[in-house]
Amino acid sequence: MTGPVMNDLKPLKIHALALFASIALTACSGETAPASPPLEGAAIGGDFELVDENGDTVREADFAGQNRVVYFGYAFCPDVCPVDMQKLGQAMRVLEESDPALAERITPIFVSVDPARDTPEVLTQFTDSFHPRMVGLSGSRAAIDAAAERYGVYYQLGEDDGSGNYLVDHSNNAVLFGPEGEPLAILPLQDSPDAIAETLVRWAR
Structure with a gap:
């Protein structure tokens, strides 16, 4: 050449x-390039009008500025709800150790679909046993149904055996919402608390 x-x-x-x-x-x-949250643009979430552990009315706007993890279940659940909430509480403690500032910006919310048995007192005992900042909400059947519909939650009350005991069939997703109520991700409750905490770190804002 x-x-x-x-x-x-x-x-x-x-x-x-x-x-x-x-x-x-x-x-x-x-x-x-930063990935988009898995639930970005999903049509779930929005306003609700429920009652907290003190008997006060709470709306979705009361959590503005906070990331929130929303889970629908019931305190008398024999297995799924306690295990899920235990893992979520442990994940929050993991996050409090690794990134306390982020942990402070996340509020775990447990919404009971069983208001007949889950009184404010029962909800207080239930949520406090998993994490001190976990908020318990419930309300009238109409208010719960409206919230469940907005948040894409399924539940069905089982047959009462005559003694007030019954099961509730329900979905058990823990959904992370951002500070403006935008859906971000479903937490992997089937995995370890460390994995749940990693998901919070990745997608919380």
Whole structure:
């Protein structure tokens, strides 16, 4: 190959080497485009009017500025709800150790679909046993149904055996919402508290 052609190719070669070096540095640094939250744009969430553990009316707007984890269940649940809330409470403690500022910006909310048995006193005892900042909410059947519909929750009361004992079939998703009430992600309650905490760190705002 003649000299002039070689000279013409030198700038291209230098440019290519610089480009590859740039790509390599980006790969090594782990820099990638930020992913969108899994539930971004999902049509779930919104306003509700429920009653808290003190008997006071609470609306969704009362949590403005806070990330919130919303879970629908019931305190008399024999297995699923206590296990899920135990994991969520443990995940919050993991986060309080690793990132206390972020933990302060997250409010776990347990909404009971069983107001007949889950009185404010019962809810207080239930939520406090898992985490001191977990908020228990319930309300009238109409208010619960309206909230369940907005949050995409299924539940069905079981047959009463005559003694006031019955089960409730329900979905058990813990959904993370952002400071403006925007849906962000479903927490992996089937995994370890550490994995749940990692999901909070990744998607909470």
